[in-house]
Amino acid sequence: MIEQLRETCRRLLDEGSVQVIIGYGDSLPGKPARPLFIRKSEDVDQLTWGPHCLPNLTAYLKRKEVKALGNAAVIVKGCDEKALVVLTKESQVDRASLHVIGMACDGVCAPKCAGCKMRTPRFADEVIGTPSDAEPKAGTRPVTLEDLMAKTPAERWDFWKGEFARCVKCYACRQVCPLCYCERCIADKNRPQEILTSASLTGNFAWHIARAFHLAARCVECGECTRACPAGIPLALLNRALAEQTEESFGYQPGMDPDAEPVFGSWKATDKETFIR
Amino acid sequence: MSAIIHESGLRTLIDGWLASGKLVAAPVEVSGRVLYQRLKSSGEAILESRERPANSIKQFLFPRHQALFRYRLNGKQVELVDSADDTREQIIVAARPCDAASLPVLDHIFNCDCKDAGFDEARQRTTVIALACNSHDEACFCTSVGLGPSSEAGADALLVDLGDSEFEVRVLTDKGRKLFEGRTEPGTREAPALEGPPRKFDAGAVRQFLANGFDNPLWGEESVGCLGCGVCTYTCPVCHCFDMVDEGNAAGGERVRNWDSCQFQMFTQHASGHNPRATQSQRQRQRIYHKFSIYPERFGALLCTGCGNCARNCPAGLGVLRLLEKIDSRVRQQHV
Amino acid sequence: MCNNLYKPDLMEIIQVQRQTPDVKSVRVRFRDPARARAFSFRVGQFGIFSVFGAGESTFNICSSSNWKDYIEFCFRRTGRVTEALWRLERGDTIGFRGPYGNGYPVEAWEGKNLIFIGGGIAMPPIRCAVWYVLENREKYGNVTIVYGARKVADLTFASELDEWSRHARVRVIRTVDPGGETPDWKGEVGLIPHIVERSQISAANSVALVIGPPIMIKYTMPVLDRIGLRDEDIYTSLENRMKCGVGKCGRCNAGHVYVCTDGPVFTMQQLRSIPNDF
Numbered sequence: 001m002i003e004q005l006r007e008t009c010r011r012l013l014d015e016g017s018v019q020v021i022i023g024y025g026d027s028l029p030g031k032p033a034r035p036l037f038i039r040k041s042e043d044v045d046q047l048t049w050g051p052h053c054l055p056n057l058t059a060y061l062k063r064k065e066v067k068a069l070g071n072a073a074v075i076v077k078g079c080d081e082k083a084l085v086v087l088t089k090e091s092q093v094d095r096a097s098l099h100v101i102g103m104a105c106d107g108v109c110a111p112k113c114a115g116c117k118m119r120t121p122r123f124a125d126e127v128i129g130t131p132s133d134a135e136p137k138a139g140t141r142p143v144t145l146e147d148l149m150a151k152t153p154a155e156r157w158d159f160w161k162g163e164f165a166r167c168v169k170c171y172a173c174r175q176v177c178p179l180c181y182c183e184r185c186i187a188d189k190n191r192p193q194e195i196l197t198s199a200s201l202t203g204n205f206a207w208h209i210a211r212a213f214h215l216a217a218r219c220v221e222c223g224e225c226t227r228a229c230p231a232g233i234p235l236a237l238l239n240r241a242l243a244e245q246t247e248e249s250f251g252y253q254p255g256m257d258p259d260a261e262p263v264f265g266s267w268k269a270t271d272k273e274t275f276i277r
Numbered sequence: 278m279s280a281i282i283h284e285s286g287l288r289t290l291i292d293g294w295l296a297s298g299k300l301v302a303a304p305v306e307v308s309g310r311v312l313y314q315r316l317k318s319s320g321e322a323i324l325e326s327r328e329r330p331a332n333s334i335k336q337f338l339f340p341r342h343q344a345l346f347r348y349r350l351n352g353k354q355v356e357l358v359d360s361a362d363d364t365r366e367q368i369i370v371a372a373r374p375c376d377a378a379s380l381p382v383l384d385h386i387f388n389c390d391c392k393d394a395g396f397d398e399a400r401q402r403t404t405v406i407a408l409a410c411n412s413h414d415e416a417c418f419c420t421s422v423g424l425g426p427s428s429e430a431g432a433d434a435l436l437v438d439l440g441d442s443e444f445e446v447r448v449l450t451d452k453g454r455k456l457f458e459g460r461t462e463p464g465t466r467e468a469p470a471l472e473g474p475p476r477k478f479d480a481g482a483v484r485q486f487l488a489n490g491f492d493n494p495l496w497g498e499e500s501v502g503c504l505g506c507g508v509c510t511y512t513c514p515v516c517h518c519f520d521m522v523d524e525g526n527a528a529g530g531e532r533v534r535n536w537d538s539c540q541f542q543m544f545t546q547h548a549s550g551h552n553p554r555a556t557q558s559q560r561q562r563q564r565i566y567h568k569f570s571i572y573p574e575r576f577g578a579l580l581c582t583g584c585g586n587c588a589r590n591c592p593a594g595l596g597v598l599r600l601l602e603k604i605d606s607r608v609r610q611q612h613v
Numbered sequence: 614m615c616n617n618l619y620k621p622d623l624m625e626i627i628q629v630q631r632q633t634p635d636v637k638s639v640r641v642r643f644r645d646p647a648r649a650r651a652f653s654f655r656v657g658q659f660g661i662f663s664v665f666g667a668g669e670s671t672f673n674i675c676s677s678s679n680w681k682d683y684i685e686f687c688f689r690r691t692g693r694v695t696e697a698l699w700r701l702e703r704g705d706t707i708g709f710r711g712p713y714g715n716g717y718p719v720e721a722w723e724g725k726n727l728i729f730i731g732g733g734i735a736m737p738p739i740r741c742a743v744w745y746v747l748e749n750r751e752k753y754g755n756v757t758i759v760y761g762a763r764k765v766a767d768l769t770f771a772s773e774l775d776e777w778s779r780h781a782r783v784r785v786i787r788t789v790d791p792g793g794e795t796p797d798w799k800g801e802v803g804l805i806p807h808i809v810e811r812s813q814i815s816a817a818n819s820v821a822l823v824i825g826p827p828i829m830i831k832y833t834m835p836v837l838d839r840i841g842l843r844d845e846d847i848y849t850s851l852e853n854r855m856k857c858g859v860g861k862c863g864r865c866n867a868g869h870v871y872v873c874t875d876g877p878v879f880t881m882q883q884l885r886s887i888p889n890d891f
Contacts, residue, residue: 027594028415034594035502055592065501065557142309166312168332168341168511168536175506176592188543190668190693196524198342198535228592230331230508232308345619348665355623355665355706390874391618391859491888518863521619521856523668530666534619537862544864545854548692553853553867553891563866563890571869 001103001129005075006044008101008126012073013041018099019070022060024053032108032227035060037069047075051137054108055176056222058083061093062181073099077108078118082220082255083178085123089262090218092181104129107136112223112236114138123258145240164204166231169197173225173235174211179218186210212238217246217263220255280457281464284324284442287370290460291319294368302337303370304330313337313369313376324371325438326410329417331590333514334369334376335383338399341511341536345395345521349529360531364402368456371408375419375584377431379514380405385576386517395534404452407432408444409471416585417474418598424583426471437468477598478605480569480579486604487570491562499603500558502593507538509587509596510564515580518544539563565600618859621663621708622648626701627683632769633762636734637699638675638687641707654678655716656745657738657850657878661858662686663708667697671855673877674712675737677744684709687737687769713858714877717742717822717848719749725820726754728842730833732805732825733762736769738850739824747780756783757814761805764793786812806832816841822848834881844882851877851884853891867891 005023012018025036025046032054038044058080060066076084084100087093102124107113116138119131148156171187174180187195187207195210196203212219219239226236246252250263282290294301295316303322305314311328313336314321344360369376380400387393409427410417419425429435434453436444445468446461448454486493510516520537524530537544540560546552554560572580581597588596624641632638643649656678663669670692676685690699701707719742727746731739739760746753758777762768768787778785787800788808794800801808805825821842823833830849837847853865853872860874868887870876879887 028588030415031589031594037501059504060502063501063504063557065497069501163308166307166314168507170507170511170538171541172504172506172508172592175504191696193522193524193693197520197522198524198533200342203342224592228506228508230310230512230590231312232310232331234308350665353704353706355708357620357623359620386861389860393618393861517861519856520862520864521669523663523666525666527666532619532663532665532669537864539863547852547854548695559890566868567863567866571866574869 002047002049004128005049005101005103006047008128009038009044009047009073010041012099013038013044017071018073020066020072021047022057022066022072022074023047024049024055024057024075026052037066039069049103051106051108053077053103054110054227056080056083056178056224058087058178059176059224061087061098062178071097071099073101075101075103076121076124077103077105078116078121079105079112079220079222080178081121081123082118083222085255085258086179086218086220086262087181088258090265100124102127104131105136106132106134107138109137109139110223110227111139111141112221114140141234143234143237145237145244148237148241160205161201163233164201164208167199167204167208167233168231169199169203169207170230172228172230173208176224176228177215178222178224179215179220180211186214208235208238212242215239216242217250217252218254219243278463278465279468280446280448280461281439281466282436282444282446282457282461284444286460287324287436287444288319288322290456291316291322291370295319298365300337300365300367301370302334302367313372322370324408324444326371326373326408326412329373329414329584329586329589330376331586332512333379333584333586334372334405335379335514335517337367337369338380338403339383339387339396339517343395343534344531345534347529347531348523348525350527362398367399367403368406369403370406371436372405372432373410373584374407374426374428374430374432374435375417375424375582376514377405377407378424378428378582380431382431382515382578382580382582383517385572385578389576404433404456405431406434406436406453406456409435409437409468410473411438411469411471413474414585414589416589416596416598417583418477418585419583420473420475421477421601422480422579422581422583426473427468437471439466439468478601479608482608483569483601483604484573486608487566490604491566495600495603495607496558496562497556499595499600500561503540503557503561503595504593505540505542505557505560506592507536507540508590508592510538510540511536512586512590514582514584514586515568539567561600565597565604568597569601619710619857621661621710624662624707624709626703626705626707629702632687633767635690636687636767636769637690638685638737638769639698639701640676640683640685641709642683643709644706649682654684654712656719656741657717658712658714659858659877660684660686660709660711660713661855662698663710664694664697664701665706665708668694669708669710669856670694670698671858673738673741673850675741677741677748679745679748687734689734710858713873715875717745717878719745722746722820723752724754724818726756726815726818728757728759728814728819728821730759730805730809730821730823730825732760732829733767734769735824735826736760739822740770740773742822743777747777747783750781754782754818756780757786757812758784759786759788759805759809759812759814761788761790761801761808762793763790765789765795765798767793804832805829806836809833810836810839814840820846820848822850824850844885845880847881848878849881849884851879851891853877865891
């Protein structure tokens, strides 16, 4: 598979249709792969593929430093690709000028891999490999949404107080998220200061709840926020709770159907609320 | 002849400190990670150097969020009220040498010209018991910045794991002596020779590159993967940039000091809209210069203890280590 | 925390003057008379002023260091803190930390002819130097002041410019950008670099203080070079985003300097050794 990937990338760069390949490279042993930005075809041998390819490379499509490199090809797993669907729908990515290389995936040892039904990207310009018959290599979640919902609201509050006490406001959760692409985040605005920048309980609750709300019905649950958090806070649970609600109330799953209208970007005459009429 | 303490004895000591109202911190397992946290009991403390904590001990002397004073608004008048000091004695147990070493490094910036009383007061009431490292991982690079697995810089006492749940105790300062007086036994076991990580780069070669390398294309090439979060700066034992903001309402509030990161886009943004460091490569470059050129020039000390947290925790696998290795290899290639 | 380093003095606003549609100058005095008596500063230093609840902002102390009983600063309404400052009036309380920075080397300037060149909101840091010099007139030579703004309404301290031109050996040249003049405008029309060139200023035994937006400085420098001023005789005052003012928070670090402690006043020669990162 890796040879086929490298060959594909070599061809794309030599043809000149693409100026940069956003792919994976080996990092420190035992650590997830790091992003690579290959611009010369002789460098494609640095590309790697395997269960260490956790990062969601679509997060780089929002970066102006990456946009400045020219037409891009991006390597995606099935789960990463869901972000592309949402980004295209939100007019952040011009799908026609982006070359998408899909990799069939046997799991990246993350909790999200358990029971994965997205082993092969569905809308890529080309797909490399086929998934094995075995169950994908998955990790486990220390805390699940079921665990949390089994608690009383007071217990849940205490749980999150304990988790957010460790948040240092590094904003890694925001920076690794493909869908946090606002040029000026609400947390960086001070007229008014809607969200305290302090890593106090107030400031941390405000930030994480605001971010979860801004991702409601958009988050594709790639899990990068949780992976990136240096304090080990299970942020993805907030998004999972809202994703469940979105499916229940609107029958909508972000990133699945490119033709589905986004929940917060559209309205129907049959919507419950009357203010829209 | 050396002083020995058994692990159980150490835990008993810790429980005694906690019972007497002292603050005690140590590496603790939290949510699948190892982090320095305040202890509720000695049982939580990880007293072996198996995994470097993902955070650092600077939070105990230079908190990520700290009130500087309160202000009360009353029509045209304002009253300022000092924030209550925490005067409790603080002990950090099993700090890695690369964390202990951060304190003398931070002393420079918080005491040059004028003194930052908050940091100094916390330093005075803090005792650091370091634990020498008998293992390291691929991100560690203390030996590249003049430190090592049993460095004593910044520590009041150094524990060396002898195996079989025994530690050699090397008392280094009066503060350390006060804690361990009468609590150790003489022993003859020799401490193992501890080998740190292999050298990853030559600090002199880096300094040489930086002297002329401001406009080198390396900065742009190697920074594309950086997403501009603050993980490297916030988990670094010696990064200390901060912001000051007012938080309150019409009746009053607090002026607070919070950690800030030179990697954030807004860090140098002017109110006019001009941003002298508008690209990530400029911000990455600034970090390296601050740590490996400016700080040593002003204070004779690198603003880095080689703990590797930046490289270990970076979601994009960068950290200063990657940049320094690239610089080092570039310098060596030129000499080949 | 008894961290006096960051605790401001309480100041009472005793006068607010509207200089331009979006610039005000403010005169403040210490609420604590003991502090007022003990306070002094070097002309060219800055302070960190705050509106409690909105935050802090950095401004040059634009009054002469010879004036007792009060200090002044000038600000443009741009962001959160300056918007809050804009709403304040006489009798209100603000915070002040300072004086910070190195100030102008007024001793080194003694016996020299002085050329002051400023653009727009850059007049305040020049104004304090001009007053200082005029108050010590016999120590300094000829004074030439070139001051310009986009349009007439943007000129700050306009009435003081008139006063200065009535002093001995003081030449004041006022200019606005082409298109910025009013029908009754009697000053020059042209960008500052052109006006400096046209004004045939002598560089003999002179030092210059040039303050303004980066682009103004960039195009003025070659002109000064042509008239014979050396880099070590041209001074400027930098305006970085600052926070602590005491060289600790790291924000104003550029190259090997901390603008708040090593500056903000630098010679062009010093500036050339700071990478273009500020």
